[in-house]
Each structure stands twice: as C-alpha cells, then as structure tokens.
Amino acid sequence: MSERRAREIERTWSARCETRTWETLCPHEVTRSAPLGAIAACLEQPEVRAELRHDEDAADYPKRTIARLASLGLAELLTDEGGALTMIGLSALNAIAARASGSLAITLGVNALAMLPFYVAGTDEQRAEAFARVRRGGFASLLLTEIVHGSNLVELETVAEPESSGYRISGEKDMINGAREHELLITLARTRARAPGGSALEARGDFSLFWIDRGPGVVPLPRWTTLPAPAADISGVRFDGVVVPAARRIGDEGDGFGIVQKTLLVSRGAIGALASGTTSAAVSLALGYARERVLYGAPISALAPVAEHLVDLVALDLAVAAMSVKAALAVNAEGLGAAHLTAVAKFACCRLAEDAVTEGRRLFASRALMRELPYERIARDVLLYGVFDGTSHVMLAQLHWRLQQLVAARTYPRVSDVSGAGARDGDPLDAMRAIYTHAPRSLVAAVRAPSRARPTPLEPYLAALAAHTPRAAALGDAARALLDVAAEARRTNAWPANSGETVRAAEALAMLECAVALVELADPDARAALGMPPAPPLHEGALSVSFAGLLLRVLGATRALGAPLLPGIVGQIATVEGPWLVEAARARALLATALRS
Amino acid sequence: MSDNTHTVRQLLAEVCALDPTSIKPDAPLIDYGLDSARAIDLIVGLEGAFAIRIPDEAAAKMKTLKDIVAYVEGRISP
Numbered sequence: 001m002s003e004r005r006a007r008e009i010e011r012t013w014s015a016r017c018e019t020r021t022w023e024t025l026c027p028h029e030v031t032r033s034a035p036l037g038a039i040a041a042c043l044e045q046p047e048v049r050a051e052l053r054h055d056e057d058a059a060d061y062p063k064r065t066i067a068r069l070a071s072l073g074l075a076e077l078l079t080d081e082g083g084a085l086t087m088i089g090l091s092a093l094n095a096i097a098a099r100a101s102g103s104l105a106i107t108l109g110v111n112a113l114a115m116l117p118f119y120v121a122g123t124d125e126q127r128a129e130a131f132a133r134v135r136r137g138g139f140a141s142l143l144l145t146e147i148v149h150g151s152n153l154v155e156l157e158t159v160a161e162p163e164s165s166g167y168r169i170s171g172e173k174d175m176i177n178g179a180r181e182h183e184l185l186i187t188l189a190r191t192r193a194r195a196p197g198g199s200a201l202e203a204r205g206d207f208s209l210f211w212i213d214r215g216p217g218v219v220p221l222p223r224w225t226t227l228p229a230p231a232a233d234i235s236g237v238r239f240d241g242v243v244v245p246a247a248r249r250i251g252d253e254g255d256g257f258g259i260v261q262k263t264l265l266v267s268r269g270a271i272g273a274l275a276s277g278t279t280s281a282a283v284s285l286a287l288g289y290a291r292e293r294v295l296y297g298a299p300i301s302a303l304a305p306v307a308e309h310l311v312d313l314v315a316l317d318l319a320v321a322a323m324s325v326k327a328a329l330a331v332n333a334e335g336l337g338a339a340h341l342t343a344v345a346k347f348a349c350c351r352l353a354e355d356a357v358t359e360g361r362r363l364f365a366s367r368a369l370m371r372e373l374p375y376e377r378i379a380r381d382v383l384l385y386g387v388f389d390g391t392s393h394v395m396l397a398q399l400h401w402r403l404q405q406l407v408a409a410r411t412y413p414r415v416s417d418v419s420g421a422g423a424r425d426g427d428p429l430d431a432m433r434a435i436y437t438h439a440p441r442s443l444v445a446a447v448r449a450p451s452r453a454r455p456t457p458l459e460p461y462l463a464a465l466a467a468h469t470p471r472a473a474a475l476g477d478a479a480r481a482l483l484d485v486a487a488e489a490r491r492t493n494a495w496p497a498n499s500g501e502t503v504r505a506a507e508a509l510a511m512l513e514c515a516v517a518l519v520e521l522a523d524p525d526a527r528a529a530l531g532m533p534p535a536p537p538l539h540e541g542a543l544s545v546s547f548a549g550l551l552l553r554v555l556g557a558t559r560a561l562g563a564p565l566l567p568g569i570v571g572q573i574a575t576v577e578g579p580w581l582v583e584a585a586r587a588r589a590l591l592a593t594a595l596r597s
Numbered sequence: 598m599s600d601n602t603h604t605v606r607q608l609l610a611e612v613c614a615l616d617p618t619s620i621k622p623d624a625p626l627i628d629y630g631l632d633s634a635r636a637i638d639l640i641v642g643l644e645g646a647f648a649i650r651i652p653d654e655a656a657a658k659m660k661t662l663k664d665i666v667a668y669v670e671g672r673i674s675p
Binding site (some may be wrong): 154198199201202203204205206207252253254255256257258261262265274336337339394397398401404405407408409411413414415450451452453454 | 603604607608610611612614615616617626627631632633634635636637640641642643645646648652653654655656657658
C-alpha cells in the first residue's frame with residue numbers, strides 16, 4: 001500500500017471520532033489553556049501525525065515534532081515558571097502525546113521523569129540551571145538500569161569515586177530512554193561499596209545521584225531495536241572515568257537511593273496517562289473503522305461481534321482514564337502521599353490498556369497486523385508501558401502489602417494525618433474532596449510537602465459515598481469481601497509469601513481502586529458529592545458497562561480466593577453481583593447502539 | 598513512653614501492617630518485614646510527622662525502633 005493511501009486511511013478513521021477521555025474526566029480545564037491546548041491541537045493535525053508515522057517507520061528520533069512542540073511552549077510544562085509545571089499538566093501531556101505516538105510520548109515522558117530529582121532534592125541553583133537548559137531545548141534522561149541488574153538498584157555497579165574536584169564516574173547504563181539524544185544525564189552511582197552481608201536496608205546509603213553532561217568519557221552505546229515505540233531512543237551510555245563537579249551531585253552524598261525512590265513514587269502515576277492516551281487512540285481508530293467499513297450492506301459497527309469489541313474497548317478506556325486522572329490529582333494534592341494510588345495506576349492502567357487494545361485488535365482482525373495501517377502501532381506501543389518505572393510485578397508486590405495495611409487499619413488506630421492536604425481521619429468524603437478539588441499546584445511544592453503514604457480505608461469512605469450513588473454501596477460490599485478474605489488468610493497464614501494468591505489479591509485490590517476512581521470521576525452523583533463540576537456526557541451505557549466489568553473482576557477474584565477460606569463468601573458475592581449483572585446486560589445493549597453511528 | 602516513641606511506633610506499625618504493641622524497642626526492624634520499598638514510606642512519614650529530613654545514610658543506620666527515636670529526638674531537640 002502506498003504511504004499516501006495509508007495516511008488517508010488513518011485520517012479517515014481518526015478524524016471521525018477523536019477520543020479525549022483523559023481530559024473529559026479531569027475536573028481541571030488543563031488542556032484548554034496554553035501551552036497544553038496548543039500542543040493537543042498540533043498533535044491532532046494530519047501532517048503532524050504523518051510526520052510522527054514517518055519517524056516511527058524510519059526509527060528516527062522525533063526531532064521535528066519536538067521542535068514544533070517547543071515552539072508552542074513545551075518547556076513551560078517542564079519548568080517551574082508561570083505555574084504550568086504540575087502533575088496534572090504532565091499527566092495530560094502524556095495522554096495527549098500517547099494518542100499521537102508512543103515514541104513521542106515516552107520521549108517527553110522520560111524528560112519529565114528525569115527532572116523530578118531536581119524537584120525532590122535539587123538546590124535552587126541546580127533547578128534554575130536545569131530549567132534554563134530545558135527552556136533552551138535540552139532534554140533529560142534518568143539513568144538507573146544496568147543490563148545485569150535491571151530494577152535491583154542495590155546491586156548497581158556504576159561507581160562515583162571521590163576526587164579533589166568532585167567525583168570520577170565509571171560504569172555502564174543500558175536500556176535507557178534518551179541515552180543517546182538527551183543532554184542532561186541524571187545518573188545513580190555507587191559512592192560506597194556494599195557492606196559484605198549487609199541488608200538492602202543498610203545498602204540504601206551507598207548511592208548518590210549526579211547530573212552529568214555529555215562530554216569526554218561519555219560514550220553512547222548502540223540503540224536497541226524495540227517492538228513498541230521504534231522512534232524512541234532506547235540505548236545506553238558508558239562512563240569512562242567522567243569527572244563531575246561536586247556541585248552536580250543532586251542531594252547529599254549517600255542520598256541517591258531515597259531520591260530515586262521518591263521520584264518513582266510520583267512518576268509511575270504518570271505512566272497510567274500514557275496508557276490512557278494509547279487506549280483512547282485505539283477507541284478513535286476502532287470507532288472510525290467500524291463506522292466506515294461496510295460489510296453485507298451496512299457498517300460493521302452494526303454487527304454484534306464487532307459491537308461487542310467496541311463496547312468493551314470504550315468501557316476499558318473509561319476505566320483507564322479514570323484511574324490515571326485520579327492518580328494525577330492525588331499527587332497534585334498529596335505529593336508523595338499518593339504512593340498507593342500511583343502504584344495502582346501504574347499496574348491497573350497498563351493492564352487494562354492491554355486488554356482494551358486487544359479488543360481493538362480483534363475488531364480490526366488482519367488490519368491490526370499490517371505495518372502500513374495505524375492500529376498496528378497501537379498494538380505494539382501499549383506493550384511498553386507496563387515495564388516503566390518499576391515493572392508491573394514490582395507494583396503487585398507493593399499492592400499486596402497495601403492490602404495488608406488496609407486489613408490492619410480495620411483493627412489498629414492510624415496516626416493522624418500530617419499532610420494538610422486532606423484530613424484523612426475525619427469525614428471520608430472531605431478527604432477525597434481535598435484531592436478532587438485541589439487547584440493545580442507546582443509539582444516542586446507537591447513533592448516537597450509533608451505527606452503520609454498509605455491507602456485510604458475503603459469501607460468507611462465507600463459507606464459515606466453510598467449515600468450519593470448505589471455504585472459506591474456495591475463497591476463497599478466488594479471491599480468488605482476482599483478485606484474479609486485477606487484478613488482470614490492473614491489470620492490463618494494461608495497465603496505464603498510470594499504465592500499466586502498474593503498476586504491475585506493484589507490484582508483485585510488494584511481493580512477495586514480503579515472502580516472507585518471510575519465512580520468518583522464518571523458517576524455524575526459521585527462527582528457532585530466530591531465537589532467536581534459535571535463531566536461532558538459519556539456514551540450512554542459506558543459507565544455502567546465499565547463499572548460492572550471492574551466490579552465483576554474484583555468479585556470474581558475474591559470469590560476464587562475466598563472459597564477455600566470463608567465458604568460463606570460465595571453466597572455473599574452472588575448477592576452483590578446479581579443486580580450488576582442485570583445492569584451490565586442492559587447497558588451493553590445501550591452502549592452498542594450508541595456506538596453504532 | 599515518650600510521645601515521640603509513641604508516634605514512631607505507630608508509624609512503623611502502620612507501614613508494616615502490624616499491631617503497634619507488638620513492636621519492641623530493641624528488635625531488628627527487618628523482623629517486622631521492613632524492606633527497602635516499605636522503608637521509603639516510613640521515611641516519608643517520619644519526615645512529615647517531625648518536619649525533618651532523613652538522609653539515606655542515617656536511615657541505613659536505623660536498625661531498631663529505639664534507633665529511630667534516638668535519631669528523631671536528636672534532630673528535633675532545641
């Protein structure tokens with residue numbers, strides 16, 4: 001197929017149904033103001049999409065598009081001037097960029113990620129200098145991974161040896177986003193040998209973080225050829241005794257590990273926005289295609305098997321966007337205190353986005369497998385997000401631990417909240433209102449504010465929200481069932497550490513949190529109760545299908561986990577899910593009709 | 598028990614999902630399941646509760662509840 005014909009097809013499919021679910025649910029009008037509004041409009045232009053496609057096909061770093069975005073004020077989103085550097089803005093940028101191109105999205109995303117250490121621990125002088133570089137077009141990369149050690153940071157081998165003028169850095173970082181192209185290399189290096197037999201806790205003081213510029217001794221390594229995001233610069237760097245002044249150390253010597261942990265607590269939430277953007281792009285293409293392609297005398301959107309894929313795709317898109325938006329708002333309001341929700345977003349958004357894109361792939365059938373046609377890129381790019389900023393497996397381990405915290409919180413009193421962002425131990429609705437109504441604020445201020453990282457106890461909160469929507473009552477029942485099962489497993493020591501049960505319980509908690517976010521942001525009554533303005537209308541039936549899908553995932557997992565431990569749970573769950581199975585059937589028919597044209 | 602000890606014990610128990618009364622002053626933190634991922638929660642919580650910053654170097658040396666309380670009281674005392 002000619003490139004021109006392929007572009008025409010993409011334009012036809014996308015232009016009919018451009019889907020912007022992230023912005024639809026976000027209660028702040030971030031994309032209507034500059035520079036995000038202009039960037040979003042730019043990235044929807046056919047010639048810009050074509051430019052991005054060309055770079056992806058050629059595996060060329062998307063320089064031209066980045067230059068366009070720079071001229072529209074991209075740097076304002078990445079530097080703390082004019083109030084544009086916010087978690088909400090950065091997450092929106094991720095979603096907007098991912099709708100256009102996974103390669104572009106992760107290129108911009110890593111820049112935001114790599115700047116976070118400056119917000120967490122940089123001096124005023126370092127931030128000013130780094131921001132000046134970004135305003136001049138410089139991009140940053142975060143260099144953690146070494147090919148042998150992956151995400152096991154305490155084993156890293158890159159060393160920074162003190163010398164008179166600062167440090168001499170030697171070692172090799174690999175599988176790094178932007179390692180060849182980006183100029184600010186934010187690098188974790190060992191400043192102390194690991195003590196023999198020391199624990200990971202004791203090793204946390206062994207590392208420091210450095211800002212390294214390209215120059216003598218900074219040797220770029222070959223780019224990896226990746227299945228997803230082929231235009232992105234995934235490569236490596238070797239440091240051959242690079243001398244770095246002490247003034248380029250970010251934070252104190254020995255503080256690198258903690259700075260990186262704090263960075264990742266925040267940044268992983270924004271991965272959900274990448275997943276959301278890609279899922280919305282899948283919706284756009286699938287709707288456009290299903291309405292345009294005629295088979296047996298009518299658009300295929302009228303065929304039941306196709307409509308089923310569309311229904312599930314749209315429902316999943318809504319769920320992914322809701323969880324991503326909530327994580328961004330939570331970081332905005334609570335800074336590092338949003339750690340639980342960013343882990344949920346990282347895991348659940350990526351997982352649900354993969355499910356959503358699979359629905360679209362089945363809809364497109366062979367047309368999802370042609371490199372010249374646009375859906376193939378969606379199918380490839382969605383695979384990437386789950387491996388960023390702590391793999392999904394790491395998130396699951398953390399979520400199982402959060403589940404244990406929720407179980408313990410039923411019995412033991414919690415320490416009063418100190419953040420000031422929300423009185424978590426007071427009225428549960430007030431605490432969540434504080435997240436949803438907090439004005440966008442500087443990300444520098446957000447990550448430096450006092451906070452407490454812990455999950456909100458779901459049962460009292462959902463009981464309060466149930467006064468406004470029956471969906472919250474169902475989620476309250478689901479939360480109680482899951483926590484009952486987890487508590488019984490804990491009491492009887494039924495789930496060994498590192499077992500399949502702990503993984504499935506963690507997944508259930510993630511889907512439960514996702515369903516809570518969905519209700520909060522997409523149910524009009526919940527939205528009003530939490531102080532948000534109404535959202536633009538959704539497709540009829542979309543909320544009910546999305547909600548029932550998540551609820552049934554939670555209840556199904558809880559039933560399977562609980563049956564051996566609490567046999568009575570099976571009957572309780574049947575009572576909860578019954579009405580929602582009926583509602584889902586009704587809503588699926590409505591949504592299928594709504595999506596037909 | 599001092600207020601500071603009470604607060605630190607509560608925070609540690611919350612992070613490790615345990616009964617606060619089960620936390621002994623001299624027992625190794627690692628026995629309560631505190632690993633590097635959970636430690637950042639504890640550090641963030643302590644930094645917020647006591648309005649201090651805890652360097653990794655100092656955190657790495659805290660091996661018991663008593664060590665944490667001693668560090669915190671050393672930082673907040675006038």
